[in-house]
Each structure stands twice: as structure tokens, then as C-alpha cells.
Amino acid sequence: MADDDIPATFASPACFMHEVDPAYMGLPGPLDLQAWKDVSRWRKAERERLIAERLAVPAEKRERQGKAIAAGVFAEIGDVRGRIVSAYWPFRGEPDLRPLLQRIAAHGGCTALPVVVETGRPLEFHLWQEGDALTRGAWNIPVPAEHRPCTPDIVLAPVVGYDPACYRLGYGGGFFDRTLATMPTRPRVIGVGYGASKLATIYPQMHDIAMDVIVTETGIIRPQG
Template structure:
């Protein structure tokens, strides 16, 4: 993510990548007193750990968890008719909501997929229906090859990690935070991920935009 840098440097007995092993109360105070650089290093280490755990889940188990999560997402969203819902193409073991997205379309909703236009710019959302041409975008993720940009009513944001305050730890590009902060009207924001991705805190910064809720399996 594109984030501010701190100026005061403090040194501690434990390096930032091991902050998650400390007692929570002490850890929070320590990170608040430290620079963004240390928080950023901690996030990178935590991101690697969580993605590795997610990738280690067997395919059948991931499918089962994704199905449970989709059912809970239906309960959380409710009526989708005439709403534009931003979903995503799964990446690196993320919950697979592609079948769920098709059901949204069958119930009268519209699905949009996010794509990166350029670095440090907000995402663009394009309407997608099964059969529309897709192309490989950033990180080799499939995105709609053409179509007008739309403003979603609901944004489904996959998480690498999340905390009790509904802040999400993403892949580090800052795209969702940047996009949400730039929207003319704030959509309903739902983070989704497996329950195992919950952590005590992501040490939210001023640029982090919390979700309205987190839905898990």
C-alpha cells in the first residue's frame, strides 16, 4: 500500500516481524510508539504467514469453507435485486465466490469485478456476466477486458487478515483503501475471509478504511 512514512526511529529487543508473538497489550503500545516502517514490516510478515496457512488448506476443504461463507454472505446482504455487487476472482487460496456471483445475477443483481488501471490509482469496477471476455491483469488475476466503469452498491473485499474492529489486512497494494476513500458515495463494505484469518489487530493507520462487517465461514 502507499502509506506515510514515520520519522522517529526506536529500537526494541524484538524485531518487528516477531511483534505478533508478544503479549497483546504490550505489543499495541510498542507499535503505536514506533514508526510506520516497523508496522509495515510486521504486516508483511503477518501477510506471508496468513497466506501460507491459507494455501496449505486442501482444495476440498477450501471448497467446503467457501460454500459455508457464501451462505453466510447471502444472509448478511439480503436482497440483491437491482444492486451492483463488486465481487472478485479468487487469488492465492482466497474463498471462491464465483458460483455465488452467478446466483446473485440469477436473483436480479449485477456483478462487477475490480481491476487495476495503474499503480497508486483507485480500482475500476466493470460489470461482468458469464461468457464475457476476460484478460489477465495485475498479479495474473482475470478481469473483464472491456466495459464501462460502474459504482458498486456493495463492495466485497477479500481479506488476508482481519481484526475485531473490522479492519482488513490485504495484499499490500492499498487499492481497496484508496478506492473507497475516493468514491463519491461510500458503498456497503463487506470483508470476507476464512475465520482462521482473524488476528488481534492490524494496527490500523489513518489511511485504512474499516469494513462495515466481516463475513467468514
């Protein structure tokens, strides 16, 4: 099922980090407050542009791209037996990786979804696989109904945009950066998005954490620079 078929109540992005002071969000502040404001303004505009562009792509094309992305992610992960892979519930034109989670489970891996506990706090990860019950979490995004916290070995992070250094432009909530910064053992982090979302740079700030790789329908991007 394409994410556009999900009821609108499931399709609300996280709050925008650019609207609050980084210190309030529990993240390191910028060296220059004016620079931070300029970058935040630019990111907001790019975020809106990229989301609008991917939503304008026909659903059939996005589905084909999603399958290519899923195949690339599966190959990049390698042997999944005994490993926990966290993905996400798709919305606003994101690649739908739910079939990939089924494939991972079929090959002996465990799967999970991220859960927003509270604004300003790191994400939690809870085990979930196809067929398990869901409930509505923050912003009405589906999350596992049963709380089974876990520490994933691999985190698949959706990107609105990305740059050659594998920095991720997200929705502005800061959840992934905050979570990765506080995890005692960092998982392997694979950004997932479309080739058309590439930017020359996202102007990374002190709190931004680069992905290990980014997978698009056109190939694998590994950090440069």
C-alpha cells in the first residue's frame, strides 16, 4: 500500500527544530546564532521544496524506486541473521520499506520501529514485524502496540535531502541526531531516500550526525569530504 493511502491523520511531520533554540532541544548550540538562523531558514525552504517534489512523483514510479532502494539496502546490510534492523512507517512520499522488513524477518533478522516518547527526548526502538498490532503514537504515526524495547544493530533513517558527506536533511525535529548522540553503542546508520533529493550540502551544524551510507534508487552514496 502506498503511503498516500494511509489516512491523513498518520501523515504529520515532527515539530520543526528550527523554531526553537538548539539548547532547548538538548543539542549543542551553533557557534554563530545568526548562521544558525540562516541555515535553519534555508533548510526549511529546501525541506518544503523536496517534499513537494517527491509527492508530485506518480505513485507507481515511487513504488518502483522504493523497490530498488529496498534491494540496495538489503544488499548493503548483508547477513541479517540475529541482527535487529529498525526502519520507519512511511509517510509523505517516503520509500516504503515495509516489504523489506518482511524480507529481513524471513532471513532470520529481527525488525523494529522507532517510537517518539516526547519532544526533546531521544527515540526509543521497539520490536515489531508484519502482523503485530499497531497503535497511534506521536503525531498519529503508527507504532508497535506492544512495548518491546530493543537496541538496533542497524537503523534505517529516511532522508528528505542528503549531501555527498552523507549528512541528512530530515524533518527538523532532531530526533535521529539526538538519539544517535545518546546511544551507548552506535548502530550502523543507513540513510534512505531518492536520488533527486541530493543537495550540494545541508550546511551541517554541530549537532548534525552523518549517516554511514545513504541508499537511493540510483546507488549507494558513501561519505566524501
